[in-house]
Amino acid sequence: MQDAAQVQSPIDHHPENINTDTESQLLPPRREAPPKKARLISLDVLRGLTMVGMLLTINMGDRQYVIWPLAESDWDGLSIGDIIFPSFLFIMGLAISLTFKQQDRFKGRIWYKIFKRAILLFLIGSGLNTLIGKLFTMSTDSIRWRIMGVLQRISLCYLIVSSSYLCFRKIQYHAIFLASCLAIYIGFMFGYPLDFNILYDTSFRQCKGRGILTKICNFCGYFDRAIFGSSSRWMTYPNDPEGIFSTLSSLINVYAGLSFGIMIRWKEQQLASTNMVLKLMEGNIKTTLLMRVLVLMSSALAIIGGIFFLFDPVCKNRWSVSFAFFTSSISAFAFIVFFYLLDINNKPFLKETLFQPFLWLGMNPLIIFVAMTLFDNLLINFSQISRTEHLYYIIYQSLFTTIGNEYVASIMVSILNLALWMLVAFILYRKKIFIKL
DSSP: OOOGGGSOOSSOSSGGGOOOOHHHHHSOOOOOOOOOOOOOHHHHHHHHHHHHHHHHHHTOSOTTSOOGGGSOOSSBOOOHHHHHHHHHHHHHHHHHHHHOOGGGGGOHHHHHHHHHHHHHHHHHHHHHHHIIIIITTTOSSOOOOOOOOHHHHHHHHHHHHHHHHHHOOSHHHHHHHHHHHHHHHHHHHHHSOEEEEEEETTEEEEEEESSOOSSSSSHHHHHHHHHHOSSSSSSSSSOOTTOSTTHHHHHHHHHHHHHHHHHHHHHHHHTOOSOHHHHHHHHHHHHHHHHHHHHHHHHHHHHHHHHHHTTSOOBTTTTOHHHHHHHHHHHHHHHHHHIIIIIISOOHHIIIIITHHHHHHHHSHHHHHHHHHHHHHIIIIITOSSSSOOHHHHHHHHHTGGGSOHHHHHHHHHHHHHHHHHHHHHHHHHTTOOOOO
16 A cells, blocks of 8 residues: 555546546545554463463462472472463563564653553552552551562563663673673672571571572572561561562573564564565575574573583572573473464464463463452452451362362362453453553
8 A cells, every 4th residue: 555645646647547536536545554563472372371370370279288380499499380480581571572673772652661661560569569468468567568579570670671672782782781690690699708697487597608598598588688678578588589689680581582582583584575485485494494593592591501500509589590591491492382383383273272262361461460469369368257267268168178189179279260360361352452551
């Protein structure tokens, strides 16, 4: 469709071009809307699969009876439950590279969008923590407000990586920036001399030395307690899994996703040819090359994680470097599978039938997370009868514990929660309601 300025006038010099339609002469020429940028279905499906894992993991009927794959590690170790949050960070990094262009760094509206989204995410996370800490518990005690949290970390990582992506044009600058963050993390984690006493389990424990990585004695917890105070009022005590200092190492997951997005954009630019015959000939070759590069990148992440594992054990609660690289590799391989099945092979059955439920959840992750958090706390805290009894407990005891097996009863609650929120996501999807910041 030609641009409005180039559309011929109703009466041209050639008689065969005379337009006798009076209405078309009076109406201004239509400007065709620019085509919408195609979405990566694999990205939405992977986000939806991650949402499924989250819904199953945090909605157990009884936290004492959690089957191993969904149980989050108490300290060192790795399970499916530990992979969920890093996957969200990887997905966010990939989305950043596909959403923004480095040429946009001079556009004020782009920076406004970045800061607005980061601030809103932090405020929503803080608001949920405030409600959970005070309003829903209906407590007369002083307010307990955990300042950091899942959305707050996503907010900080989004702000840092989005800003650096727009500011640094060359890939080596990103590598230098990330290496600097890791140098700070590793340097303080293993080089800072700790020397303090900490109250834990009603008794004081002494912490003295360098490179100590226990739950009550490590630099991550020490740094966060120095910022928020030595109490459980403002943070998860004694070590906040989403604290400030460990945000440095969590940037690995976001940058891993960012690098994958950059490679995919490179493939798009390579195939941006006006010669359709050439495009068809080169398409399969360059797609195969792209897949090989992505697999090599995923393998490299796992290898680097293995190297760091030699002296830095896998630990989600302090977001160890080995944990960041291993989980980035897992997220990357999962994305490659979905990218190949859904975006390259483009099978209608997979996109429109088999993976549709994941797509519903993946298109509205924020509203589902917020609604689920509020709903769960209404059932648990707002309906509290005594310290041990609330509506959630009564429902669980009445309907699920009669099954007999505690682990089966606990996972059944998670499955019921998953079905409920998948239904909500389906309704939103059918009504084309997509809530974004």
